[in-house]
Amino acid sequence: MTAIDYDGLGRWGFKWQGHDHGTHVPMVDGYWTPWHEAATAITALRGEVAAAEKLREQWHSLSALDAHARIAAEAERDTLRAELADRDARLAEAVEAVKFLMEMSEPPERNCSCHSSPPCGWCTEYAGITEAHEYAASFLAKQEPSQ
């Protein structure tokens, strides 16, 4: 987009050449602009007005889009927060359930004698629950930092 150079339109006047004819020439103190220069200036101005209109429309579209995007983002954020809070609550409940289960099913201390008669009575009876406790303890240890 170019600004109109009003000074560039020029001042023109009529210069007599002889007593019955003359020609139009640029004059410092001229008072009119040749029609083709004026027409070019008008066309350029109309182009600038059209471009400005288009920019204004684009700006309005962008503003509307921005507002919609902000509303959508806020709704998404609220949904995610609610989901996260729900998940945190369920995780906390799961942690409590695991702790309770561990308290209620504590296996006796390891007393393996597989070296003499595999599998030994302790392993047959408690190896499974002991492994489950180790797994549960590892799960609980991972939950601690975020609790």
Ligand SMILES: [Zn+2]
């Ligand atoms: Zn054993």
